[in-house]
Amino acid sequence: MAEGLTAGDWFGSAIIRRLVDDARSIEEAGHFDSKIQFMLRELQSTLGGIQGWINDAERGLTSDPAQSVLLRQLREAFYEADDLLDEFHFRTLSKKVWHIPSSSMLVLFCDVWGIPSSFMDFKNLVSFLRGRQNLKNLVGELKRISDHAKHNYVSVDHGRERIVRPETASFLLTSDIIGREEEKEEIVRVLLSSDGWYKGGAGSRRGRDIDVLPLVGIGGVGKTTLAQLVYNDERLAEHFFIRAWCYVSADFDIRRILKRLLCFLSNDLSDTISDMEPIIMKLKKAMSGKRFFVVFDDVWDESPAHWEMLRGILTCGEEGSKVLVTTRSAKVAHIMGTMSPIMVGGLSEYEFRALLQCSAFGYGNRDLEESKKLEPIGVQIYRELGGLPLAAKVLGFLLRTNVDEHIWRAISEGELWERDFFQRELLSTLKLSYQHLNANLRQCFSYCSIFPRGYMFEKHKLVQMWVAQGYIKLDDRREMILEDIGSQWFDELMQRFFFQPAEENRYVMHGLMHDLAVYISSGDCSVVEDESRNILRKVRHLRVRTDKLEVLTEMIKIKNLRTLLFFGDCDSHEFSKVLEGMFIYLKDLRVLDLSSTPIEKLPDSFGGLLHLRYLDISNTKIRLLPTSFSRLFHLQVLNLQGCHFQELPKGMNKLINLRYLYGDSEIVSLIEGIGELTNLHYIEEFPVRQKRGHGIGELENLMNLRRISIKNLENVKTKEEAKKAKLKNKRNLKALQLEWSSPTRNRLDVEEDVLEGLEPPPNLKELSITGYDGIALPGCLQSFTSLTLLMVSHYHHKTSISLSDLKALEKLHLEDCPELSIPGGLHSLANLKKLHIEGCPMLNESSLPKQPDMEKGLQSLTDLCIDDSILLNDGWVLLGSLSSLKILNFQHFNHLGYFSKEQELWFHQLTSIQELGISNCRSLGHLPADLSTLLSLKKLSITNCPKIMSLPENGLPISLEDLQISGCPELEERCSEGGPDWIKIARIPRVRVTAAVTMKT
Known part of the structure; x- marks a missing residue:
């Protein structure tokens, strides 16, 4: 600290x-x-x-x-x-x-x-x-x-100085509100409607109940201001007989809440009533039979019991009564809400800059010259602060009192926490969220400060680092492993907006939350860059981004380091030598990430890192590991991806605490007796070989396996040999990949016997079968009723599989299975979110839902990748009905020369599409004419479509942020800088046109 x-x-x-x-x-x-x-x-x-x-x-x-x-x-x-x-x-x-x-x-x-x-x-x-x-x-x-x-310090409660948010009220502090008009109108519409958007979950509507609409978002995003705008709307004043505003805060005291409501309803400001019963009776009398609207502002309490008690009292109102809740916790929204929550995000760039200018120069009284100075800086500040209104107001005040452009520039470059006023006004709001975390979550959150601003977190990697640091310990739930608990903690931090989802399986921390983590963890965590100040000698967690040897040499003096992460390029032989010499001194390391550094070898002293639990040396030039490596008995995570080892030390099977092994088949095949690593939870690739210490039987005692990919299954010759893996006994096994690399030269039924002998556990969640050459797929597939992912590829025999019992299936990937059919089609897969079908001509449009079942089947689908066998005639009708679809990829549409008017009509009903890919459609002569109407589209990729000559006359959607074009010679030329279509794409933030070598970011 x-x-x-x-x-x-x-x-x-x-x-x-x-x-x-x-x-x-x-x-x-x-x-x-x-x-x-x-x-x-x-x-x-x-x-x-x-x-x-x-x-x-x-x-x-x-x-x-x-x-x-x-x-x-x-x-x-x-x-x-x-x-x-x-x-x-x-x-x-x-x-x-x-x-x-x-x-x-x-x-x-x-x-x-x-x-x-x-x-x-x-x-x-x-x-x-x-x-x-x-x-x-x-x-x-x-x-x-x-x-x-x-x-x-007998009691530190005396003179306690805990941060407390000022109490809010229903009136607006200023009439000069910028933005939020669309959000306000949407909320008002929902509150005035008779139905609403009902959801499942803890707060679901039950019989005669009240409708509860949560507003959820990070601190300072403007939830209270938005609630005030809604509360003061004249339409609500006319619609509801009673309106009331109640500031709840962290203390969900039902007696205090009820008394505040009573004050609103009866104008009784007396504080003499203290017993609950008379308060409840009086409140029910005032509200009974009346349609009311109540705002509960700033709710933190996550106890369902507290809300149930309050909800029971409020049911005395007339049907159609509504409650609006503002909270920073998605869990609170789930508990209290009966309607789908509204996620309150930051302002648009225009709105943020307008609010920043108003705060800096006053409403309607702006200094034009100073305002012009602010314009270019305002863009950068918006990107840094993610459109947070509170940040705009606080920074506006700072800029008003510091007209020096140097100060503005420093603020735009992230030097915020050094400003006392900024700390006091904005930090206190964000720190409220931090204070409501328990000690375990505080520790995990503060650790994240060593990652760069805007870093894309992979949940499993971050959790592995938390485990390596010892932040997570097993509790009474013995069936859970450390990583499960860590994953739950991560989800809890995300529910409170410390993390936000960015893309599939990746998350980002809001810029200001990252700044808060840096502020909280200073002294424990630090960053070394080229211009870094002196590093504190007692820092424990360090991120390095420098190619200066003198800076690296200085790090050797920090002997207490527990985390060392390298980011950025530093490719030199001298740099490698310095890295190799560091480990004699850094004896306390728990987490070490050397991935993509120029290091060429690990010294013999490396085995002395007895605390080391997480090691990533992926994509390095290391060819040999020291013999002392096998003494790293605490090692839990080892990432060897992208490495090319000549051999591995003979004692690798002594790493008895190893839980996660990342590396391809060639690397794993160098470990003899891998079956002794009984703590393994994950093996990226396990190649079966007909050699002692490398057979399928090595998996017998690995009872903790969660995920594994088994390759070269052609080397398993009998059903009895396959049974030696004892997969059916591995109750924790959730994801299994089975791969045959080449057909066996034995009887045709050998692979059927092997697949049957492997016998995965019935609670399997993910199953992938590749290169299987048995006469038929096993009938037991449909018994895996817990499957959420099924992949079958490169299977060439005529067979069929039934999916009707796989109700939980969310992802289905079928590729290069020319004789595969699905009796009953895909009609029953109501939970399917991702569908990929390629090279499966027997799975034509007859596999898709038809009227009147169309609204029931595939309505959860968000990601679709298909070839032309699926979309013939009725298939286009289905495409237009997929209202949840966000990602759509057309590939190998060999017979499609153009989009007919009817096809384009169905195509343009996809108003939610965010990503569109068109690839290997060699007959396609043009893109859909009205692509510009897809206003949600952010990414467009066009690959290997040589007959497409130009972009649509109407251009591309204004929402587009990423355009990729390759393998389309005529189109590439027109879209190159200065080409006829360049004017249509010049405004897009990211453009990649391969042949024309046009890159704009």
């Missing part, structure tokens, strides 16, 4: 719980002498005493300088304790791996002197004795801090 470290910003309670659990686990294992066992108990007791003080401190924000000093000391002691306990745990793993016999003379000697038998050489013995002394010193230091805290 920063120099002014406060417990309210910290997450010490989460660290204490983890340390106590680790100390107890090591003590109960009983691998160490009585002195260490005693000190481990002392450590648990001392940490327990500190726990109460930290819990109290985290509930408030005291700025006592003396307490800040104590907290910094405590933080350092916690890190030291974590390292020590991890070292002790490493020693127990060593004994387990090397199978030290209890009857050896060495063990007897160690027992006499109270030394664990895993220390078989002098170096290890010295290390153990040093560790025992360090543990003794640590316990003493923690006791000193605990005693000091007890005597000086």
